[in-house]
Amino acid sequence: MRSALNHAVRAARGVRWYVRELTDESAYDRYVAHLRAERADADVPSRREFERMRTDRQEADPRQGFRCC
Numbered sequence: 831m832r833s834a835l836n837h838a839v840r841a842a843r844g845v846r847w848y849v850r851e852l853t854d855e856s857a858y859d860r861y862v863a864h865l866r867a868e869r870a871d872a873d874v875p876s877r878r879e880f881e882r883m884r885t886d887r888q889e890a891d892p893r894q895g896f897r898c899c
Contacts, residue, residue, distance in 0.1 A: 857884070858877050858880050861880060
C-alpha cells in the first residue's frame with residue numbers, strides 16, 4: 831500500500847514538473863535562483879514585475895514578430 835502511494839506521489843510530482851516546464855511557469859523560479867546565485871545582494875523582483883519585464887523584452891525583440899494580443 832505504501833509503495834503504491836509513493837509511486838502515485840512521484841508520478842504526480844513528475845506531471846506537475848512537466849506541466850510547469852511546458853507552460854514556462856517555472857521561469858520565475860529559475861530566474862530567482864539564478865539571480866541569487868550570481869548576485870546575492872540584488873533585489874528580487876516580484877512575480878508580477880518579472881512577468882512585466884519578460885513581456886516587455888519579448889515585445890521589444892523584432893525576432894518575436896508582431897503580437898496583437
